[in-house]
Amino acid sequence: MENIIELKNVHKSFKGFDIKNFSIAVKKGFVTGFIGGNGVGKSTTIKMIMNLLQPDSGTVSVFGLNYKEHEKEIKQRIGFVYDENILYDHLSLNQMKDIVKHAYENWDDHLFNHYVELFDLPLKKKIKTFSKGMMMKASLTMALSHHAELIIMDEPTSGLDPIFRRELLEILHQLMQDGDKTIFFSTHITTDLDMIADYITFIHNGEHIFTKDLIEIEEEYAIVKGGLELLDREIEQEFLAVRKSNYGFEALTANKGRAEEVFGDMVIMEKPTLEDIMYYTKKGAEQHV
Amino acid sequence: MQIIISNSSKQHIYEQIYEQLKTSILSNELEAGQSLPSMRQLAKDLNVSLITTKRAYEELEKTGFIYSIVGKGSFVSEQNSEMVKEAKMKGIEEQLLTAIRNSKDIGISLTELKELLTILYREEE
Structure with missing residues (x-):
């Protein structure tokens, strides 16, 4: 399978924060969700993928090309949606379009009008009068109007109401009908991912924890719940992290089959949400320090 | 054709899709070649997600219920009667197992269960 984005052994240091030996590969024709808590390196990673930041060491390639020689070509083929507003406040959407369209060889006014109509956006009102949802739709319209093969979004659903989030997912599903498109987006609203993401890339404290497909995650991970008498030091080692209360324990395992063998019917096993996995991984990292 | 997905089911979503398409094929609601x-x-x-439907189709292909032609899509296979019978047998076994478990829960013996089965079987004739 072809990789659209490849990061190899990327390092990037800031004051008090590092991206460490970070390698990922994003597959063509699929949706990859990029998850992690606040301040763990999601935006930094995306900025490196967009060449807005350069790694201290390691390589970044997009469409198999490097930025040094092919920046223009790469950027032509990406549609980028930021988490902050990058549109000019004092302009209307129409005026904004006239600026942006010249940057793209494949700009398509028909497509632009299609999205403007779909999203019910006003063309002549100043952008500063837009609500947060409208702003998002406007950014999306800009990103989708030049036949980009790769859509990269930084927290596209944050701050949006659930109805609009659903609508956005439908639009993404629609985009994916064309098998050549790839979507990579960061989020911490993990429920959005169940409905659209094929692969999940999980980052924590600047480190790549895993990239797995959604089915693998379901097959490997489980939440185990049971009485405290079942736990001892050795058994606790089997879990990524354990949360104990006076009434019992709850733990995350990355080896569901093994947990089934050990505990059988003595515990309740449940499908973890991505949130569970994020929570327990963070907790585990703290416990094992 | 109907596909109803439950998010609270223990079954993976791809398995739910697999099972329901299989049922539609076995009941001839989806016909061979369709x-x-x-x-x-x-x-x-x-x-x-795409990976979910992809996995469901892959499983259906593996078990011979559908076949795919590159660039054209996926189609329902000709069902041989042996396979249909086998799939149905498996369904029967599962349902009987449930009945057995329920019986054990409330202390119904094998003899009693057999009697019940015999009565119900005859009533249907």
């Missing part, structure tokens, strides 16, 4: 929606279309319609 084309199935593309994986991407089905993912969109069901609001699930």
Whole structure:
């Protein structure tokens, strides 16, 4: 399978924060969700993928090309949606379009009008009068109007109401009908991912924890719940992290089959949400320090 | 054709899709040679990820219920009666197992259960 984005052994240091030996590969024709808590390196990673930041060491390639020689070509083929507003406040959407369209060889006014109509956006009102949802739709319209093969979004659903989030997912599903498109987006609203993401890339404290497909995650991970008498030091080692209360324990395992063998019917096993996995991984990292 | 997905089920979503398509094929609701929606279309319609429908189709292909032609899509295979019978047998076994477990829960003996089965079987004739 072809990789659209490849990061190899990327390092990037800031004051008090590092991206460490970070390698990922994003597959063509699929949706990859990029998850992690606040301040763990999601935006930094995306900025490196967009060449807005350069790694201290390691390589970044997009469409198999490097930025040094092919920046223009790469950027032509990406549609980028930021988490902050990058549109000019004092302009209307129409005026904004006239600026942006010249940057793209494949700009398509028909497509632009299609999205403007779909999203019910006003063309002549100043952008500063837009609500947060409208702003998002406007950014999306800009990103989708030049036949980009790769859509990269930084927290596209944050701050949006659930109805609009659903609508956005439908639009993404629609985009994916064309098998050549790839979507990579960061989020911490993990429920959005169940409905659209094929692969999940999980980052924590600047480190790549895993990239797995959604089915693998379901097959490997489980939440185990049971009485405290079942736990001892050795058994606790089997879990990524354990949360104990006076009434019992709850733990995350990355080896569901093994947990089934050990505990059988003595515990309740449940499908973890991505949130569970994020929570327990963070907790585990703290416990094992 | 109907596909209803439960998010609270213990079964993986791809298994639910697999089972329900299989049922439609076995009951001839989907006929041999009929084309199935593309994986991407089905993912969109069901609001699930592509990898989920892809896996369901792969499993259906592995078990011989459908076949795929590159560039054309997926189609329902000719069902041989042996396979249909086997699939049905498996279903019967599962249902009987449930009945057995329920019986044990409330202390019904094998003899009693057999009697019950005999009565019900005859009533249906």
